[in-house]
Amino acid sequence: MNHRTATHQASQPDVQHTHITPxxxxxxxxxxxxxxxxxxxxxxxxxxxxxxxxxxxxxxxxxxxxxxxxxxxxxxxxxxxxxxxxxxxxxxxxxxxxxxxxxxxxxxxxxxxxxxxxxxxxxxxxxxxxxxxxxxxxxxxxxxxxxxxxxxxxxxxxxxxxxxxxxxxxxxxxxxxxxxxxxxxxxxxxxxxxxxxxxxxxxxxxxxxxxxxxxxxxxxxxxxxxxxxxxxxxxxxxxxxxxxxxxxxxxxxxxxxxxxxxxxxxxxxxxxxxxxxxxxxxxxxxxxxxxxxxxxxxxxxxxxxxxxxxxxxxxxxxxxxxxxxxxxxxxxxxxxxxxAIEPLPQQTPAQVPQQFDIRFDDVTFAYEARPVLSGFSATLPARSMTALVGPSGGGKTTVTRLLMRHADPQHGTVTIGGVDVRAIEPERLNRLVSVVFQDVYLFDDTVLANIRMARPEATDAEVHAAARAAHCLEFIERLPQGWNTRIGETGGRLSGGERQRLSIARALLKDAPIVVLDEPTATLDTESERAVQRAIETLVKNRTVIVIAHRLSTIAGAGQIIVVDQGKALETGTHEALLAGNGRYAALWAAQQRAKQWRAGSA
Ligand SMILES: Nc1ncnc2c1ncn2[C@@H]1O[C@H](COP(=O)(O)OP(=O)(O)OP(=O)(O)O)[C@@H](O)[C@H]1O
The missing domain is CATH 1.20.1560.10 (ABC transporter type 1, transmembrane domain)
Structure with a gap:
């Protein structure tokens, strides 16, 4: 009997304990x-x-x-x-x-x-x-x-x-x-x-x-x-x-x-x-x-x-x-x-944030029994970019999930413009935050529909404008039926960078005041990265932006950088301030610089 079979058999319910429904x-x-x-x-x-x-x-x-x-x-x-x-x-x-x-x-x-x-x-x-x-x-x-x-x-x-x-x-x-x-x-x-x-x-x-x-x-x-x-x-x-x-x-x-x-x-x-x-x-x-x-x-x-x-x-x-x-x-x-799975509880009366600064106040969160964030506190000013950096598994994505209310923290609060996210109606919260992930999910529909899904009531002109701003026109016009090409039919014809730009066009069309970028350029080659980076620059203007990045060079210009490790905000500051502090960030930066020089040397 192989391992898998053994696992299945082990998980079979015991007849003694099967509850017989009357x-x-x-x-x-x-x-x-x-x-x-x-x-x-x-x-x-x-x-x-x-x-x-x-x-x-x-x-x-x-x-x-x-x-x-x-x-x-x-x-x-x-x-x-x-x-x-x-x-x-x-x-x-x-x-x-x-x-x-x-x-x-x-x-x-x-x-x-x-x-x-x-x-x-x-x-x-x-x-x-x-x-x-x-x-x-x-x-x-x-x-x-x-x-x-x-x-x-x-x-x-x-x-x-x-x-x-x-x-x-x-x-x-x-x-x-x-x-x-x-x-x-x-x-x-x-x-x-x-x-x-x-x-x-x-x-x-x-x-x-x-x-x-x-x-x-x-x-x-x-x-x-x-x-x-x-x-x-x-x-x-x-x-x-x-x-x-x-x-x-x-x-x-x-x-x-x-x-x-x-x-x-x-x-x-x-x-x-x-x-x-x-x-x-x-x-x-x-x-x-x-x-x-x-x-x-x-x-x-x-x-x-x-x-x-x-x-x-x-x-x-x-x-x-x-x-x-x-x-x-x-x-x-x-x-x-x-x-029977209950939705997350909604605080009443529902409130509408007027400002878009974000605060995590003494947040503790565990996936089931596994603690991930413990006493995480941070303030992300409105209309500026905050980068979350740190070792893999440190809790960066979890921070953004709590902002989008995929789950609630066991302790502490997450607020947008001073309003607890638990008091914001789910649909409204959804409208407040756009996300650009590393993996872009495209539906088997036309290119036009794939962008418009971010705001179904948008006119064709608005969709076109968003696509233009996200630098998508150059590749959309090359597709066999242009805007009406079904994504499924394009097969692998859309590159990673093009998919990313479609995702950014969606975010632009949605026009949410908060943007989460989860390593959008991590898997791209230099040329695609440059194109995506240009699209991102348009997207992040005048918005509260959280960007998760491993390559520190991509976020060195951020208004604020937070080093997240072992569930805490270990260091907070600008690139220069953190380098001057000679702490964890400076060590990470030095390590990446060394790796870069080594790659350049061996090339
Ligand atoms: N859905 C989940 N269920 C259980 N554990 C999870 C879940 N998602 C993440 N974790 C665990 O929580 C910890 C923090 O994960 P998180 O994705 O927030 O880290 P991260 O800093 O974003 O990591 P990375 O940089 O690798 O993406 C990790 O150890 C991870 O294994």
Missing amino acids: WRETLRQLLRSAQPHSRAFARSLWMILTAAILHGLALACIIPLFQALLDGHTPNWHTALLWLVLILLLTLTVQTLRWQAQDFDYDGMQADAIHNLRTRLGEQLRRMPLLKLQSRRTGELSAVLLGNVDENLNYTLTICGGLINGVVTPLVSALATLLWDWKLGLAMLLVFPAIIPLHRWRRPQQQKVVRELNDAHTRCHGDIIEYTQGLAVLRASRATGSHAGQLQDTVEWLERLQVDSQRQGIKANVVISSVTEAGMLLIMAAGVTWVTQGQLDLTTLAAVTIMLVRFAEPLALVFIMTGIIEHIETALIQIDELL
């Missing part, structure tokens, strides 16, 4: 998932239930019908006709109710409920703290959003219908049989006490398998997306094989679980259907014995035989239906978990 809770979950049509869904379920009861009664009416036709020397046509009419009426009502119950599907309520659920999930992605969102893998999220919602919720009513019919119709038929022959009715009812323990025996195992399968599906989805997205990097580092191996492990793990679940399912189903069949045979045997002893007439036995044949199959299917409901329930649990 059926009532499952029903509540199903009703909730049908929002905003929960009442219509409940009405459909009631109709199916009523239909199942009436169907059971209609089946039981075969006994008096047969008795009227076959008992005695001549058939009692009058009574037989009455029973026949009753059976017909009941059957008609059953069909009408079933037809009406299907309105939930036909009238598009099911589709609308699915749409509503997906919208709520989408809304939740927007509301939930970004840090929590980023901690989930894209593929796993899409497995919940697409797979769980579509695959599992489309057939809920049909499955619930199968379950209700399979249980209720035989039960009602057996109860009604008591009226004509209590012994036979009782024998039929005994099938249920035999089946219920079987179901109780099977359910924990079934739930465990279903949850493991769902877990494996989700991970497999995540692995596939990660693999395809990272293929270029993997190829470059010649690691496609090893990662393909990992993906293969997940797929094999999924396959193994599927085989196991099939095997266990088949075994359990064989046991259950054998018990059901055996129960039916026992009823027949008892009936035949009572007929030979003169305690039961052949007509009643013949009628009951027909009933047994009618409901044996739906009864056996009940267990398959419960298995599918377990799948639906597991999907709903995952959906509920995602929906």
